[in-house]
Amino acid sequence: MKTTISEVNKYLGQEVTIGAWLANKRSSGKIAFLQLRDGTGFIQGVVVKSEVEEAIFKQAKSLTQETSLYVKGVVQEDSRSPFGYELQVTGIEVIHEAIDYPITPKEHGTEFLMDHRHLWLRSRRQHAVMKIRNEIIRATYEFFNKEGFVKVDPPILTGSSPEGTTELFHTKYFDEDAFLSQSGQLYMEAAAMALGKVFSFGPTFRAEKSKTRRHLIEFWMIEPEMAFYQFEDNLKVQEEYVSYIVQSVLENCQLELERLGRDTSKLEKIKAPFPRISYDDAIKFLHEKGFDDITWGDDFGAPHETAIAENYDMPVFITHYPTSLKPFYMQPDPDREEVVLCADLIAPEGYGEIIGGSERVHDVNLIKERVKEHGLETDAYKWYLELREYGSVPHSGFGLGLERTVAWLSGVEHVRETIPFPRLLNRIYP
Incomplete structure (x- = not known):
């Protein structure tokens, strides 16, 4: 089922596909956390190494900021998130890989941000x-x-x-x-x-x-x-x-x-x-x-x-x-x-x-x-x-x-x- 981040609450426990961009990511060896956005909102995608094919986990860890992709996953409740939901990722399809995105998570000056x-x-x-x-x-x-x-x-x-x-x-x-x-x-x-x-x-x-x-x-x-x-x-x-x-x-x-x-x-x-x-x-x-x-x-x-x-x-x-x-x-x-x-x-x-x-x-x-x-x-x-x-x-x-x-x-x-x-x-x- 194809949906948007703002609509995932309708599909609790179901597998959905979302077209999104990678806003940020972090990983801890066996888990990769993907911060995804699609214009309607933001959601975290969780990729667990033991629950996906090795190629998918490897792909998740190598994704670059603002790469566009289709993400498939199961919608779950997440009480720690202000949004209230997260995505247990089961598949990733890269649409376009973004290289050297200029606005990184570090601090940038106002003029730089206004130029971009x-x-x-x-x-x-x-x-x-x-x-x-x-x-x-x-x-x-x-x-x-x-x-x-x-x-x-x-x-x-x-x-x-x-x-x-x-x-x-x-x-x-x-x-x-x-x-x-x-x-x-x-x-x-x-x-x-x-x-x-x-x-x-x-x-x-x-x-x-x-x-x-x-x-x-x-x-x-x-x-x-x-x-x-x-x-x-x-x-x-x-x-x-x-x-x-x-x-x-x-x-x-x-x-x-x-x-x-x-x-x-x-x-x-x-x-x-x-x-x-x-x-x-x-x-x-x-x-x-x-x-x-x-x-x-x-x-x-x-x-x-x-x-x-x-x-x-x-x-x-x-x-x-x-x-x-x-x-x-x-x-x-x-x-x-x-x-x-x-x-x-x-x-x-x-x-x-x-x-x-x-x-x-x-x-x-x-x-x-x-x-x-x-x-x-x-x-x-x-x-x-x-x-x-x-x-x-x-x-x-x-x-x-x-x-x-x-x-x-x-x-x-x-x-x-x-x-x-x-x-x-x-x-x-x-």
Whole structure:
């Protein structure tokens, strides 16, 4: 019976065949232990000299790392393994022998591993991170589908920017200027006016010359947009969504979290509602913590966000930022026009902002004013302004950065491990 490692529990006591790669091996004279992987998981294959033909045992001992093979064996329970099963090997068929695999069990530097990212993905740690990423994506679709959202795909090539052109990648679109999208939000607003509640999931690009552990040049965003939803409605969706994906990862990625050494007790606390702190109170708090250099009107950097987050054991909303700090489309607070109805959601444990969201300006005159104030070309935004001219309604939305969320839930330090092939300031290979 041909099967996969993740499915061996269905064949306890039976002989199966698995297509796999040899991740590692060790032997003790009369027994060879093969660490096998097939993409669905990892399992140990045990080859006992006295129970197989001499040629099979000899072959097992000579196998090289990352050699591909078909392994035949009997599935047995193994209480010592986190996986719970092992394979008593009865036969081996080599498909392709790998010679001098570059990533050995010894320690390697980060640059070396990044140069070999196409192979580093095969490791147990990277496998676990990618499985957690996949679970967040799966749970995202499940949540928004259950909540009645429609998936919409905004364009990647755009003629304008939602947040200014300073951090955009410029290209030529035949005889016109175009940019790689830094957010699908403006298009999602149009979609919300047609379909009510929508969400997108796709790549975005920022030409920001940053080298921090939280930044990528190309990353993926989940961007919901909701007609007839105001500021408070928006925050409720965010905290319910984040709670949902955290609980899904805890339920479905136990083995991966254990492999990464993640302290799951911290994740088990993540349930809506989340605490909130206003920008005003955050400034006061930071002053109390010794951040004397920051004044009202300044944006928060990573150290400020971390200091605020350390005061909570759950994600925390920082709300009502100064209007001057935020993009043109954010709705001013009707009681206080110098701040906007927005919130950033800061993850605990120093992982920084994972969501930015706001109620959007829905008054046609105000949005025209804001476009001019920000020095944006009215012609480029004509279609966007028309959304307010034909049946405008209050609406809200947000964007969640997938890679930062993966980093937080998996407990890895740098976002470069949370995407299959990271694009960094000085890296576009492989």
